[in-house]
Amino acid sequence: MTSANAEMFQASGLNKRNERVQNSYRILFGLMTLMLITPVLLILGTLVAKGGGVISWEFLFTAPTDGMRTGGVLPALLGTIWLVMVALLLSVPIGVCAAIYLSEYAGDNWFTRTINLAIINLAGVPSIVHALFGLGAFVIFFGFGTSILAASLTLAVMTMPVVIVATRESLQAVPQAFREACWNMGATRWQTIRRVVLPNAITGILTGVILEVSRTAGETAPIMFTGAVFFTPFLPESVLDQTMALSLHLFVAATQVPGIAEEVPFGVALVLIALVLTMNSASIAFRMWLRGKKKW
Amino acid sequence: MVSQSALERPPPGSQANGESGGSPIKLAVKDLTISYGKTVALKGVSLEIREHEIFGIIGPANAGKTSFLKAVNRMDLFSSGMRVDGEMRFNGLDTRQLNNLYALRSRIGVVFPLPVGLPMTVYDNVALSPRWRGITNKAELDVIVQRCLTRAALWDEVKDRLNALGSLLSGGQQQRLTIARALSQEPDLLMLDEFSIAVDPVTTMRIEDVLKELRKEVTIILVTNLVQQARRLADRTAFFLNSECVEIGITEELFTGEVKDQRTRDYVEGRFG
Numbered sequence: 001m002t003s004a005n006a007e008m009f010q011a012s013g014l015n016k017r018n019e020r021v022q023n024s025y026r027i028l029f030g031l032m033t034l035m036l037i038t039p040v041l042l043i044l045g046t047l048v049a050k051g052g053g054v055i056s057w058e059f060l061f062t063a064p065t066d067g068m069r070t071g072g073v074l075p076a077l078l079g080t081i082w083l084v085m086v087a088l089l090l091s092v093p094i095g096v097c098a099a100i101y102l103s104e105y106a107g108d109n110w111f112t113r114t115i116n117l118a119i120i121n122l123a124g125v126p127s128i129v130h131a132l133f134g135l136g137a138f139v140i141f142f143g144f145g146t147s148i149l150a151a152s153l154t155l156a157v158m159t160m161p162v163v164i165v166a167t168r169e170s171l172q173a174v175p176q177a178f179r180e181a182c183w184n185m186g187a188t189r190w191q192t193i194r195r196v197v198l199p200n201a202i203t204g205i206l207t208g209v210i211l212e213v214s215r216t217a218g219e220t221a222p223i224m225f226t227g228a229v230f231f232t233p234f235l236p237e238s239v240l241d242q243t244m245a246l247s248l249h250l251f252v253a254a255t256q257v258p259g260i261a262e263e264v265p266f267g268v269a270l271v272l273i274a275l276v277l278t279m280n281s282a283s284i285a286f287r288m289w290l291r292g293k294k295k296w
Numbered sequence: 297m298v299s300q301s302a303l304e305r306p307p308p309g310s311q312a313n314g315e316s317g318g319s320p321i322k323l324a325v326k327d328l329t330i331s332y333g334k335t336v337a338l339k340g341v342s343l344e345i346r347e348h349e350i351f352g353i354i355g356p357a358n359a360g361k362t363s364f365l366k367a368v369n370r371m372d373l374f375s376s377g378m379r380v381d382g383e384m385r386f387n388g389l390d391t392r393q394l395n396n397l398y399a400l401r402s403r404i405g406v407v408f409p410l411p412v413g414l415p416m417t418v419y420d421n422v423a424l425s426p427r428w429r430g431i432t433n434k435a436e437l438d439v440i441v442q443r444c445l446t447r448a449a450l451w452d453e454v455k456d457r458l459n460a461l462g463s464l465l466s467g468g469q470q471q472r473l474t475i476a477r478a479l480s481q482e483p484d485l486l487m488l489d490e491f492s493i494a495v496d497p498v499t500t501m502r503i504e505d506v507l508k509e510l511r512k513e514v515t516i517i518l519v520t521n522l523v524q525q526a527r528r529l530a531d532r533t534a535f536f537l538n539s540e541c542v543e544i545g546i547t548e549e550l551f552t553g554e555v556k557d558q559r560t561r562d563y564v565e566g567r568f569g
Contacts, residue, residue: 107376181412181474183374185425185481186402195424200415 051266079243086152095163103171123161130158135225149239151227170204220247246272322515328382337363341541350516352530359536405478409490411470413462421462448476468499
């Protein structure tokens with residue numbers, strides 16, 4: 001009896017094999033994760049090592065001087081913040097509302113399926129194509145000229161699909177049973193969305209917005225035809241001004257300015273990444289605060 | 297009696313359409329057919345549910361019981377592909393002709409098989425429907441919340457944590473919360489769809505006691521797959537099978553063998569494959 005029992009709990013050959021296989025997969029997945037974070041660490045390390053030296057209050061808060069060989073990045077830094085903020089103001093309300101319509105109101109028919117397909121395709125259009133669209137539509141046709149408005153509109157069009165897809169997915173992650181419970185109580189669709197669906201989808205929507213911030217701040221092609229300029233000593237004062245932008249300034253400093261100190265482009269890149277990380281951290285903190293209140 | 301609130305309610309005399317014989321008829325269904333695309337979920341059902349009775353509906357899975365409840369609440373408007381034909385009169389009013397379906401649904405409380413505690417506090421769960429019909433006064437809401445939770449036999453367990461999340465209560469508590477929420481609608485009709493499926497036997501008994509009390513105030517449709525539960529609670533019971541209503545009768549008669557259809561006897565006696 002006892003010996004039979006003891007035998008039963010002895011690892012058989014099959015058990016041992018399963019254990020070995022399971023371990024090798026764990027190591028494989030762990031290695032892949034390591035490979036994933038290596039480039040990130042290398043990039044950040046290089047930027048800090050090579051560009052950290054130029055970062056100073058002066059670098060951040062003065063305009064470039066001496067044909068951009070010396071001085072700081074203030075016009076570009078402010079320009080990027082303007083571009084990102086205006087683009088967010090334009091794309092988030094439109095994108096979120098459109099996603100709510102598609103997910104909560106529109107029926108499942110060929111029309112909405114076509115729209116959904118179009119949105120996915122729009123997300124795949126290269127940014128240079130958006131740039132040309134922005135040039136034709138906003139700069140020339142609507143007559144905004146090369147301005148923050150035209151550039152931000154272009155960025156907004158480009159990033160709206162991301163917002164729509166992220167919003168729609170987080171709306172659809174809210175259990176259907178919640179909606180049906182409300183509808184059965186005589187609630188309208190809007191009452192249900194307002195009281196139950198949106199409060200529980202907001203963290204996912206913010207994720208979409210964070211993604212958009214990162215992407216918008218780093219884009220170069222869409223803004224170089226529509227609003228960003230090579231050099232201007234003036235700080236942007238309205239959405240109709242032209243502006244410098246960090247991403248374009250990085251390209252210019254790295255390739256177009258002879259005799260520039262080698263560390264300056266690295267410094268510009270570091271400022272750009274720090275800006276994106278700061279904006280992302282703020283929204284992540286907000287998201288975690290909201291998630292603390294998540295309710296199921 | 298159900299108290300009249302700020303809610304829009306159809307005129308009270310509207311059930312006098314010459315259909316009712318003795319006690320007033322709450323819900324009259326004639327030739328009801330429900331289909332999803334080419335699949336027929338329920339065909340040709342006619343029945344009448346009287347005021348203040350518990351009307352049981354028994355039958356195996358896929359018999360069309362849940363579809364019937366959805367049709368009563370006009371939820372076909374929220375489910376694409378669901379088609380309802382036939383006549384349905386609630387308090388004498390044809391629900392196919394009603395233009396304010398939100399008012400209809402707000403007068404009908406529904407309890408689902410799996411408890412749905414909405415992701416908000418216990419208090420908000422119960423105050424949701426009153427708020428939607430325009431009650432904002434805190435003191436007034438407090439009274440409603442306490443009364444509904446008490447009637448659902450949940451007050452003693454949650455009175456100290458009304459601000460806890462409704463979705464974090466245990467299954468049985470959530471189901472009573474759902475009942476409290478349905479009662480907060482001050483419903484005319486309460487529909488329970490296999491409410492005990494995810495609830496322990498003790499809680500089931502407590503809810504059954506609650507229902508016996510409630511029968512004095514509201515009409516109840518009890519869909520259940522436990523034939524003994526129908527026997528304990530229902531005044532009259534309908535047996536649905538394969539999308540058809542096989543038989544409707546006084547519940548006790550179905551169990552004492554006075555059935556018209558052999559299939560009913562087989563089902564209530566548990567001899568069904």
